[in-house]
Structure formats: C-alpha cells, structure tokens
Amino acid sequence: MFSKTNAVIAVTALLAVSCVTALPRCDRDDEECRDRNMHPDLPVIPQKFQRALDGENTNEYWRNIGQEFINNKLKTAPNKNQAKNVIMFLGDGMGLTTIAAARNLLGGEEQNLSFNKFPYTGLAKTYAVDKIVPDSACTSTAYLSGVKAQEGTLGVNGNVDMGDCQAGTDRSNWVYSIAKWAQDAGKSTGVVTTTRITHASPGGVYAHIAHRDWENDQEVIVDCGTESGVEDIAYQLIKGEIGSKLDFVMGGGKHHFIDSSLYENGRRKDGLNLVDEYKKQSAKNLYIETRDELMNTDLLDYERVFGLYQDDHMLYHLETNETTNQPTLEEMTRKAIEFLSKNENGYFIFIEGGRIDLAHHQNMARIALDETVELSKAVEAAKELTNEEDTLIVVTADHSHAFSYNGYPYRGKDVFDRTPGNPDDKIPYMTLSYANGPSFEKSFNSKNGQRIDPTTVITGDKYDQYPSAMPLEDETHGGDDVAVYANGPWSHLFSGVYEQNTIPHIMGYASCLGNGLKMCSRL
Ligand SMILES: *[C@@H]1O[C@H](CO)[C@@H](O)[C@H](O)[C@H]1NC(C)=O
Ligand SMILES: *[C@@H]1O[C@H](CO)[C@@H](O)[C@H](O)[C@H]1NC(C)=O
Numbered sequence: 302m303f304s305k306t307n308a309v310i311a312v313t314a315l316l317a318v319s320c321v322t323a324l325p326r327c328d329r330d331d332e333e334c335r336d337r338n339m340h341p342d343l344p345v346i347p348q349k350f351q352r353a354l355d356g357e358n359t360n361e362y363w364r365n366i367g368q369e370f371i372n373n374k375l376k377t378a379p380n381k382n383q384a385k386n387v388i389m390f391l392g393d394g395m396g397l398t399t400i401a402a403a404r405n406l407l408g409g410e411e412q413n414l415s416f417n418k419f420p421y422t423g424l425a426k427t428y429a430v431d432k433i434v435p436d437s438a439c440t441s442t443a444y445l446s447g448v449k450a451q452e453g454t455l456g457v458n459g460n461v462d463m464g465d466c467q468a469g470t471d472r473s474n475w476v477y478s479i480a481k482w483a484q485d486a487g488k489s490t491g492v493v494t495t496t497r498i499t500h501a502s503p504g505g506v507y508a509h510i511a512h513r514d515w516e517n518d519q520e521v522i523v524d525c526g527t528e529s530g531v532e533d534i535a536y537q538l539i540k541g542e543i544g545s546k547l548d549f550v551m552g553g554g555k556h557h558f559i560d561s562s563l564y565e566n567g568r569r570k571d572g573l574n575l576v577d578e579y580k581k582q583s584a585k586n587l588y589i590e591t592r593d594e595l596m597n598t599d600l601l602d603y604e605r606v607f608g609l610y611q612d613d614h615m616l617y618h619l620e621t622n623e624t625t626n627q628p629t630l631e632e633m634t635r636k637a638i639e640f641l642s643k644n645e646n647g648y649f650i651f652i653e654g655g656r657i658d659l660a661h662h663q664n665m666a667r668i669a670l671d672e673t674v675e676l677s678k679a680v681e682a683a684k685e686l687t688n689e690e691d692t693l694i695v696v697t698a699d700h701s702h703a704f705s706y707n708g709y710p711y712r713g714k715d716v717f718d719r720t721p722g723n724p725d726d727k728i729p730y731m732t733l734s735y736a737n738g739p740s741f742e743k744s745f746n747s748k749n750g751q752r753i754d755p756t757t758v759i760t761g762d763k764y765d766q767y768p769s770a771m772p773l774e775d776e777t778h779g780g781d782d783v784a785v786y787a788n789g790p791w792s793h794l795f796s797g798v799y800e801q802n803t804i805p806h807i808m809g810y811a812s813c814l815g816n817g818l819k820m821c822s823r824l
C-alpha cells in the first residue's frame with residue numbers, strides 16, 4: 302500500500318521536478334505536434350513513486366479485479382421483495398467529479414465511497430421545466446414527488462412560476478412527496494439535513510410553495526404582502542399536512558422558527574414561536590439543540606423528535622470540535638434509523654449531505670470533498686443498521702457543479718495539489734478548479750489580467766478557494782447527469798439513464814407506495 306511516509310517523500314520529490322517548461326506551441330495544421338501536447342510527456346518522477354499500489358504493473362492484478370467484479374455480479378440475483386423501508390440519501394451538488402475526487406481523501410483513486418459498492422447504478426437527467434441547469438428546489442420536487450417543475454419552486458408543478466404567490470397556493474398545482482405516500486400507508490417518516498431544515502432539498506419533503514426563499518413569514522410578506530395566504534416553509538414544517546406528521550426531523554435553521562421579539566436571532570415577525578408550538582402539541586414530542594442531548598436522551602421514550610442545532614445551516618464538519626456540540630451526519634443517521642425502525646410498517650427517510658453544494662458555491666473544494674466523505678460514512682451506517690432484504694437505499698445528487706478534476710496528476714498524489722505540468726503562461730495550475738465563482742479575484746490579477754500562481758494562494762487551509770475562470774459571487778451548478786446508486790429491493794430498476802423525476806416512482810414501486818400502489822400488481 303502507498304504509505305503516508307511515501308506520500309511525503311513523493312511530494313518532496315515532486316517539488317524538485319516542478320520547474321517544468323511550458324510545452325512548445327504547435328502550428329495549427331501540425332496535427333502530430335498538437336496530439337503530443339494533448340497528452341504531454343510529463344517529467345518522470347522517481348520509479349518507486351510512479352505507482353500507488355504494488356502489483357499494478359502486472360496483468361494479473363487487473364485481470365483479478367475484472368474477474369472479481371464479474372463473480373460478484375453473477376452472485377447478485379435481483380431482489381424482488383417489497384421494500385418495507387426506503388432510505389433516500391442526497392448529496393447536494395454531488396456531481397461525478399466530486400465523487401471521483403473525494404476518493405482521494407479516502408487514501409487513493411482505487412478506494413470506493415460506501416455507496417460506490419452498491420450493486421446497481423443509473424444516471425439521472427436533472428434539467429427543469431424552465432432551465433437546462435436546475436436548482437435544488439425544483440430537483441427536490443422531481444426526486445421526491447415525481448414531477449418536474451420550474452426553478453426555485455417546491456412541491457408544486459410546472460404551472461407555478463417561481464415567486465407566483467397565487468399559483469403557489471392553488472392546491473390543484475400541488476404535488477406530494479413520497480413522504481406523504483408513506484404516511485398514508487401508516488409508515489413513519491423523517492427528514493435529516495446538514496443545512497437549514499427549511500432549505501430547498503429538505504423542503505421538498507413537506508412544503509408546497511412558489512419560492513424556496515420564503516423560509517419565514519417575513520420573507521413571504523416582502524414578496525406577497527400580508528394577505529396572500531402563503532404559508533412559509535418553517536410554518537409548513539410545524540403545521541402543514543405532511544410536516545406535522547413527520548416523526549424525525551433534524552438539521553439547522555432555528556432562526557426561521559421564532560419571532561425576533563422572542564429570540565434575539567429570530568427572523569419571524571408574526572409573534573410565533575414554532576418550536577414552542579411543536580413542544581405544546583404533545584408531551585411525547587422531543588425537541589433538542591445539542592449533540593449531547595441527541596446522544597444522551599432515550600429517544601424511544603418519545604413519539605416524535607425534532608433537532609435544530611444551529612440558527613442557520615449546521616457547521617461544516619471541518620469546522621466542528623468538542624465545543625461545538627453538533628452531531629455528525631452519521632450520528633443523526635444512526636439515531637434516525639434506530640428511532641424509525643420501531644414502526645412495524647416501516648419508514649421513509651430523506652437524509653441530505655446538504656453542504657457539499659454550499660462549499661462548491663464558494664469554490665471551497667476541500668470542504669466540499671470532506672462533506673462528501675461525511676455523506677459516505679452516513680450511508681455506510683445506514684447499510685450496517687438495516688437489512689437489504691427489506692430496505693431500499695438510494696443515493697443520488699440533485700445536480701452537479703462547475704467543478705473540474707484534471708491535469709494528469711501523478712498517482713499517489715494529493716488532489717488538492719498542483720498538476721505536474723505548466724500551461725502556456727508558465728504559471729502552475731491546480732488539479733481541482735472551477736469554471737466560475739468568487740475565487741476569480743484570487744485567480745487573476747485585476748491590473749494586468751495575468752493568472753495569479755494558485756500555489757501562492759492555496760495554502761492547505763480548509764477554506765482554500767480553488768481557482769475559477771469567471772467572476773461570480775456564487776459558483777454555479779452544472780448540467781451534467783447525476784449518478785444514482787441503489788441497494789436492496791428492486792434496486793435493479795435503477796439501472797439506465799432516466800429523468801430525475803423517475804426516482805420516486807421506482808422507490809414507490811419497490812415499496813408499494815403512492816403511484817407504486819397501482820403498479821404493485823405483484824401483491
Ligand atoms: C473498489 O471497488 C472495486 C469494484 O468493486 C473493487 O474491485 C476494488 O477492490 C475496490 N477498492 C478497494 C480499495 O476496496
Ligand atoms: C471550535 O470550533 C469553533 C467553530 O468552528 C471555533 O470558533 C472554536 O475556536 C473552536 N474551538 C477550539 C477549541 O478549537
């Protein structure tokens with residue numbers, strides 16, 4: 302195995318050969334020259350560091366991997382049981398470049414994120430009714446309610462334009478998530494996220510609203526006035542038809558639930574304390590705000606659990622320590638599954654690693670990849686705590702990002718480092734970069750337009766911003782297909798390339814819920 306010591310020596314060795322000359326420019330019609338530049342001969346690093354793993358230079362090594370894969374496939378018979386439980390994991394903004402690059406954090410390219418080992422995968426097309434590259438709200442409607450819609454809207458169909466106060470309250474435009482299908486069938490339901498619980502992805506579980514930003518009453522009033530009848534997202538979580546029946550709810554976003562006169566960070570203006578309302582609904586409703594409370598309370602003494610760990614989004618995993626008293630996504634996942642498993646009818650839960658996306662929007666690749674590994678750990682825990690005979694686990698993303706992973710880095714090298722070669726301007730470039738985003742000002746000199754050497758800006762800090770080619774306050778989403786990984790009953794149906802809104806129909810079919818009920822003729 303490639304060891305840490307080797308890594309240090311390899312990096313040192315690379316520094317020694319990093320004075321790479323730029324490739325010669327080719328004449329436009331000299332195709333052979335252009336071909337050489339497309340796949341350049343990079344400076345050779347010392348022989349023993351060229352390969353990350355022993356044996357990779359033999360035929361046997363690779364043939365064995367192929368044989369093992371086929372053997373495993375031959376042993377896997379399609380699981381046609383009815384799914385009692387469905388667990389859907391979402392990596393917000395977790396495109397394929399993010400997944401591939403995150404393996405490096407596990408020790409190397411040959412490693413697998415937990416869900417990479419799932420037996421069936423597919424690809425989902427993410428475009429919205431009105432946009433080629435979608436946001437997290439309309440995609441949430443698609444992968445939870447089974448209907449594509451317009452950007453920025455939640456739990457409503459494509460008739461509703463983003464911000465249309467009237468159309469959004471017209472119930473004939475509402476669509477219902479698989480959480481409601483599960484509730485109607487007597488199953489328990491839950492939603493867990495690392496963002497505000499009122500944010501777009503978790504909002505798709507329980508809200509119907511024409512604008513994802515209407516997370517509290519004040520936001521609604523600004524856009525729709527006081528008489529619109531639009532219920533904000535926090536209100537719908539506590540009082541709405543689906544929200545008021547969710548058994549297990551966890552994330553950040555406390556400030557959207559309480560009036561500013563009752564709580565100094567509160568954002569509401571309607572005098573409500575929705576946390577108190579939740580507690581008053583039943584003595585069996587547990588409300589918590591710290592990791593200690595989550596770990597030390599016997600949750601089974603309660604009928605419902607609601608945790609809000611921050612006023613805003615939860616902290617990035619890399620920002621937490623013993624004093625922050627915030628649970629990890631894996632810890633929340635374990636508690637959720639233990640809690641929901643008490644229902645004999647089973648459960649549906651939506652679990653989101655929501656901050657992969659937010660880190661990418663700031664070009665903070667280290668944090669985005671770390672959050673991806675955190676999601677992988679949560680999926681691993683879910684797999685360990687459940688039985689694949691009766692539990693379908695689906696892992697996917699809502700959309701990709703303008704994130705690039707390139708430049709022929711050497712095996713065994715840190716993906717957060719520079720590439721071995723230099724481009725035409727003779728200034729180093731990084732293995733990870735973005736098409737756009739706020740790091741632009743650290744990427745180009747504003748006086749002469751020259752690229753800034755990224756190795757002088759990127760220092761190994763968790764908040765490092767990786768270079769971007771276009772100035773934008775927030776880096777954008779990407780329009781490429783996202784992967785869908787599935788394990789458990791009917792997971793073989795997730796193979797292929799399909800529209801993103803197909804996902805809940807397959808989950809419903811597997812568990813005989815909602816639309817699936819009609820298709821569930823096998824019963
Ligand atoms: C990753 O998965 C592949 C395919 O199943 C397997 O061949 C390989 O051994 C796995 N890698 C590690 C490090 O376990
Ligand atoms: C713990 O994390 C918080 C938030 O990231 C930070 O403000 C604080 O300084 C950290 N404390 C220690 C002891 O590292």
Ligand SMILES: [Zn+2]
Pocket residue numbers: 394437658659662778
């Ligand atoms: Zn986003």
